[in-house]
Amino acid sequence: MQSLRLPPRIKVLEASGSIADERVKIERASENEILATVISSEGDKKYKVVIKRDGESYKAYSNDNGTKLRGYIGYPIIAVLMISNILPRDRNVEEALKGVEWRKLNEKYKKYATVEDIVLRSAEKKLPRSYILDFRKNILKELEKIRMEYDESLGEEPKL
Secondary structure, eight states: OEEOBOOOTHHHHHHHHHHHTTOEEEEEEOSSEEEEEEEOTTSSOEEEEEEEEETTEEEEEEOSHHHHTTOBOOHHHHHHHHHTTSSOOOHHHHHHTTTOOHHHHHHHHOOHHHHHHHHHHHHTTTSOHHHHHHHHHHHHHHHHHOOEEEOGGGGSOOOO
């Protein structure tokens, strides 16, 4: 198992936007395990997210590219952690990031910094940029405290 790295900063914003767009569904939750589905911004992909508490740390699975291929905590995992009250949420930030076409922007500009600037300029109509940036900074600080390992086996269907 590999430890998941901190995500690119923009992924915190993408997670909040996915919550505002009601694309995060908790399928099952207990004290030690969460199973959820997150729908992509264009609605054409479903990400399976499993988070399992393992003592003081977590094991996680998500089939999004950031988690599976790049080894960082992807936005679907962050969104599920927020919905599950493991990470803080801010409904004002969520509302300011509602309706962003993340994939279109990422494919068009191919640079997170450019996409983030576009998203923040749009969100500033509803909320000061400094407020959103402070929220993002706090989430990243909280993520630093969490030890999370990627566990591919959590994504497997149970054998009957």
